[in-house]
Amino acid sequence: MKFEDDILSGLIDINSRVLDVGCGDGSLLLHLKKNKRVDGRGLEIDQKLVQESVAKGLAVIEGDAEKDLVDYPGNSFDFAILNQSLQQFYDPRRVVNELLRIAKSAIITIPNFGYWRVRLSLLVKGTMPVTENLPNFWYNTPNLHMCTIKDFHSLCELDNINIIKSISLSSGKIGNIQKSNLEIKNLTSEIGIFLVRKS
Amino acid sequence: MVLFEMNLNFNNIKKITLDKTLDLDCGVQLNGFDIAYETYGTLNENKSNAILVFHALSGDQFATETNTVTGKDGWWSYAIGNGKAVDTNKYFVICANVLGGCMGSTGPKEMDPSTGKPYGLNFPVVTIKDMVSAQVHLLDYLDIKKTLSVIGGSMGGMQALQFCTLFPERTFSSIPIACAASHSAQNIAFNELARQAIMADQEWDGGNYLTSGKIPRKGLAIARMAGHISYLSEQGLQNKFGRKLQEKSDLKFSFDADFEVESYLKYQGYSFVDRFDANSYMYITRAMDYFDLYKANNGNLSSAFKNSKIKYCIISFSTDWLYPTAESKKIVIALNAIGAEVSFVEIVTNNGHDSFLVNEPAFFNTLKGFVDSAYEDFKNEI
Numbered sequence: 001m002k003f004e005d006d007i008l009s010g011l012i013d014i015n016s017r018v019l020d021v022g023c024g025d026g027s028l029l030l031h032l033k034k035n036k037r038v039d040g041r042g043l044e045i046d047q048k049l050v051q052e053s054v055a056k057g058l059a060v061i062e063g064d065a066e067k068d069l070v071d072y073p074g075n076s077f078d079f080a081i082l083n084q085s086l087q088q089f090y091d092p093r094r095v096v097n098e099l100l101r102i103a104k105s106a107i108i109t110i111p112n113f114g115y116w117r118v119r120l121s122l123l124v125k126g127t128m129p130v131t132e133n134l135p136n137f138w139y140n141t142p143n144l145h146m147c148t149i150k151d152f153h154s155l156c157e158l159d160n161i162n163i164i165k166s167i168s169l170s171s172g173k174i175g176n177i178q179k180s181n182l183e184i185k186n187l188t189s190e191i192g193i194f195l196v197r198k199s
Numbered sequence: 200m201v202l203f204e205m206n207l208n209f210n211n212i213k214k215i216t217l218d219k220t221l222d223l224d225c226g227v228q229l230n231g232f233d234i235a236y237e238t239y240g241t242l243n244e245n246k247s248n249a250i251l252v253f254h255a256l257s258g259d260q261f262a263t264e265t266n267t268v269t270g271k272d273g274w275w276s277y278a279i280g281n282g283k284a285v286d287t288n289k290y291f292v293i294c295a296n297v298l299g300g301c302m303g304s305t306g307p308k309e310m311d312p313s314t315g316k317p318y319g320l321n322f323p324v325v326t327i328k329d330m331v332s333a334q335v336h337l338l339d340y341l342d343i344k345k346t347l348s349v350i351g352g353s354m355g356g357m358q359a360l361q362f363c364t365l366f367p368e369r370t371f372s373s374i375p376i377a378c379a380a381s382h383s384a385q386n387i388a389f390n391e392l393a394r395q396a397i398m399a400d401q402e403w404d405g406g407n408y409l410t411s412g413k414i415p416r417k418g419l420a421i422a423r424m425a426g427h428i429s430y431l432s433e434q435g436l437q438n439k440f441g442r443k444l445q446e447k448s449d450l451k452f453s454f455d456a457d458f459e460v461e462s463y464l465k466y467q468g469y470s471f472v473d474r475f476d477a478n479s480y481m482y483i484t485r486a487m488d489y490f491d492l493y494k495a496n497n498g499n500l501s502s503a504f505k506n507s508k509i510k511y512c513i514i515s516f517s518t519d520w521l522y523p524t525a526e527s528k529k530i531v532i533a534l535n536a537i538g539a540e541v542s543f544v545e546i547v548t549n550n551g552h553d554s555f556l557v558n559e560p561a562f563f564n565t566l567k568g569f570v571d572s573a574y575e576d577f578k579n580e581i
Contacts, residue, residue: 061543073536
């Protein structure tokens with residue numbers, strides 16, 4: 001987790017205003033506050049985690065991003081972070097666009113359903129994949145809309161969203177995703193990290 | 200009829216007489232006024248640990264330890280004290296009786312210097328803003344320029360909000376709990392029911408009962424009973440009482456208290472009348488009804504808090520139907536709109552509006568976490 005925090009932190013400007021959507025216990029926000037001196041805010045659905053964040057001195061609101069993002073004024077943040085939860089929304093496309101209404105840039109990370117182990121698991125076993133990054137069974141997974149790195153790139157094209165940076169992550173190795181290596185990266189990456197802006 | 204008589208001792212109330220003029224919202228000038236208050240803990244050297252606690256409708260300055268008037272525990276003993284969520288080993292807690300109250304601060308029960316008789320209904324109608332302005336004079340008197348936090352539940356929460364709009368430079372943080380930025384029609388209706396009950400009691404005597412030696416016990420007791428129902432949730436009442444009978448095995452086919460819930464209400468009502476002044480109840484409920492930060496800011500709640508660097512922690516309770524979560528969320532949204540540092544938690548509980556006064560661990564954890572972390576920031580800033 002710490003490793004991913006460092007990657008995300010690297011994408012964020014010093015002294016910027018950051019909204020972490022689904023901020024969990026606030027550890028990333030705290031990291032950003034200390035290392036990037038950001039003016040940070042959080043939104044988190046789990047009350048216990050909100051309490052933990054508040055106790056860290058963070059400004060975190062208990063709420064459901066699916067419903068509550070609409071209450072945030074436009075362009076009020078430099079960065080909105082959505083860490084590994086896009087696939088859990090009923091309407092992920094709307095959430096992505098909401099993030100880019102609220103913030104100039106969004107940083108979105110996804111577990112890549114196109115990863116070869118996931119594909120192989122489905123192909124060989126014929127059952128919904130259960131892996132390190134997708135640890136639940138089909139009947140108890142919080143994931144409603146799984147997607148691949150390629151799918152995310154397509155959504156961005158559809159909604160006129162610029163991908164500023166597209167980063168692959170696999171077994172602790174970082175790589176850059178480009179148009180030329182999209183197919184192979186979609187196969188070899190466990191996690192995709194995207195820095196996006198509205199065109 | 201005296202059902203529950205308490206031994207009350209009003210002699211040891213600590214108060215200051217402030218030789219200041221208070222321009223009240225109603226247009227009247229109050230020249231000199233008393234503020235009764237209590238403090239707990241010790242003010243530290245750089246004065247970075249002061250917390251101003253505001254009480255609710257039926258509360259008083261005795262926030263914790265023993266209430267020297269009633270001999271009972273202070274109304275927020277669960278939250279404030281040695282090792283509690285608001286730890287008096289660490290913080291200096293101040294709590295004042297509100298203007299218009301009846302525990303020593305200037306109010307309808309006190310002597311009107313121009314007549315030598317209790318004010319009664321000659322007391323000017325005060326507002327939440329007036330209450331807060333009066334208490335800021337207490338902070339001046341105590342030589343505290345900036346508090347670590349202002350905290351309150353219900354009407355205390357309204358004061359905490361009002362404080363931030365009026366004196367944004369005088370607190371580092373604010374915790375408005377179970378409140379709203381304006382009183383709803385339902386809130387006003389409940390308060391009107393209470394006032395009508397008091398006024399319908401013949402002993403109220405047009406508000407002159409103190410001069411005529413009467414006490415409108417029945418009216419005030421009914422007012423308190425109505426209030427109590429609104430402070431609890433449907434589920435909370437059901438869990439606590441259900442249809443249990445009061446010290447009897449069967450219905451008595453009469454109008455005595457058959458059910459435990461009836462007996463409970465009677466107790467809550469009549470145990471209140473000795474310690475509380477009926478006119479004060481009318482004045483304070485009126486102040487709550489008049490509270491409207493939307494109207495005061497031309498409908499734009501955000502502008503009430505503009506340019507404030509205060510850290511907010513808004514807390515609501517899931518079963519509070521008097522000041523529901525939606526009201527707290529409106530405040531959160533307004534604060535978000537101006538980029539204020541705001542946290543928000545809705546505590547899931549069965550205890551209704553009264554949740555902030557009872558033992559509610561998740562609430563205390565939130566309160567403690569926020570206050571302690573605010574202190575870490577504030578003590579370095581000051």
